Amino acid sequence: MILCSNPKAQYYSYKDEIDKAVLNVLDKGWYVLGDEVSAFEKEFSSFVGVSFGIGVGSGTAALHLALAACDIGPTDQVITVSHTASATVSAIELTGAKPVFVDIEKNYYGLDASKLESVINSKTKAIIPVHIYGQPVDLDPILEIARRNNIKVIEDCAQAHGALYKGKPVGSFGDMGCFSFYPTKNLGAIGDGGIVVTNNEELSEKAKLLRQYGWEKRYISSFSGWNTRLDEVQAAVLRVKLRYLDADNKKRAELAKMYDQELSGIDLSLPLTRPNSTHVYHLYVVRSKQRDRILKFLGDREIRALVHYPVPLHLQPAYKKLVSNNTSLRESELAAEEVLSLPIYPELEQSDLRLVCDAIKEILQ
Numbered sequence: 001m002i003l004c005s006n007p008k009a010q011y012y013s014y015k016d017e018i019d020k021a022v023l024n025v026l027d028k029g030w031y032v033l034g035d036e037v038s039a040f041e042k043e044f045s046s047f048v049g050v051s052f053g054i055g056v057g058s059g060t061a062a063l064h065l066a067l068a069a070c071d072i073g074p075t076d077q078v079i080t081v082s083h084t085a086s087a088t089v090s091a092i093e094l095t096g097a098k099p100v101f102v103d104i105e106k107n108y109y110g111l112d113a114s115k116l117e118s119v120i121n122s123k124t125k126a127i128i129p130v131h132i133y134g135q136p137v138d139l140d141p142i143l144e145i146a147r148r149n150n151i152k153v154i155e156d157c158a159q160a161h162g163a164l165y166k167g168k169p170v171g172s173f174g175d176m177g178c179f180s181f182y183p184t185k186n187l188g189a190i191g192d193g194g195i196v197v198t199n200n201e202e203l204s205e206k207a208k209l210l211r212q213y214g215w216e217k218r219y220i221s222s223f224s225g226w227n228t229r230l231d232e233v234q235a236a237v238l239r240v241k242l243r244y245l246d247a248d249n250k251k252r253a254e255l256a257k258m259y260d261q262e263l264s265g266i267d268l269s270l271p272l273t274r275p276n277s278t279h280v281y282h283l284y285v286v287r288s289k290q291r292d293r294i295l296k297f298l299g300d301r302e303i304r305a306l307v308h309y310p311v312p313l314h315l316q317p318a319y320k321k322l323v324s325n326n327t328s329l330r331e332s333e334l335a336a337e338e339v340l341s342l343p344i345y346p347e348l349e350q351s352d353l354r355l356v357c358d359a360i361k362e363i364l365q
């Protein structure tokens with residue numbers, strides 16, 4: 001079986017260091033919000049090139065806390081895309097705010113800034129661009145529109161650790177950046193984890209209190225918060241893997257280049273990289289009107305390709321209520337019908353990648 005992603009293979013790449021780091025935490029006996037978390041917060045925020053990092057329980061929690069730190073609440077609206085993980089929208093709903101969808105760009109799958117102003121109104125308080133598949137959204141026009149309208153920008157970087165937009169890492173552009181460390185991510189924990197990063201000290205302090213009951217001092221809540229803390233074992237593992245993240249992203253890019261070469265010249269759209277950006281290939285996503293046929297054929301050959309995502313959020317039972325009639329989400333709908341994620345992870349053998357390509361060529365002949 002050729003898997004689409006493979007966290008176990010990554011564990012085996014760094015097994016000795018990971019085992020040592022985990023045992024060290026077990027032996028220290030301090031398991032939540034300790035030295036490992038503080039050190040990881042410093043190391044990861046420095047990797048992103050920002051001043052502050054707040055380790056939390058998941059990527060969803062990171063988005064929720066970032067929105068809450070920006071005082072987004074029940075009377076507000078937050079703009080994002082429908083072509084994303086459900087988590088982006090569930091985080092908005094956790095604040096009580098209303099998610100509002102805007103369509104994506106056909107070629108890069110990110111929020112289409114040219115459609116943004118048509119959905120902004122007096123209730124709009126934040127925009128969440130999602131750097132989907134490992135590719136930065138075109139941030140400059142979004143940041144400009146946000147600044148002009150006094151709207152916060154919270155970057156969803158769950159799929160784009162280390163991706164650069166105009167030479168700078170994603171997560172360093174908006175008011176806050178949110179990352180997930182779900183095991184299959186480019187930087188993955190051995191369970192759930194996430195982080196909020198920012199250059200804004202006030203927002204960082206607020207997020208820090210919110211992750212632990214709003215406690216300013218132990219047992220004294222300044223305002224209501226939650227419990228969503230990164231634990232020491234996850235932080236210790238993430239510290240090991242962070243040291244290899246650039247090298248792992250490079251391996252993903254090399255594999256993507258191989259796919260580009262092997263799959264060129266057949267009737268299949270290959271992923272495009274926006275000029276001025278680097279793609280970290282969390283997913284290698286091709287596009288075809290025959291997607292379902294290819295998916296089945298690969299499955300029959302024991303090749304696990306996946307669809308991210310098969311139904312855009314605005315067509316899902318939970319979120320149908322959010323759609324307004326005057327917004328077209330046509331590109332999001334088309335993408336859902338045609339995209340296919342091929343296996344990619346740093347340890348993927350080149351021979352396996354060729355098997356994937358041979359199978360695709362065979363069915364498309």
Ligand SMILES: Cc1ncc(COP(=O)(O)O)c(C=O)c1O
Nearest residue numbers: 058059060085087088158180182
């Ligand atoms: C784009 C996007 N946003 C948010 C999340 C939420 O992250 P988590 O699963 O850690 O809550 C994910 C991960 O699934 C994601 O892919």
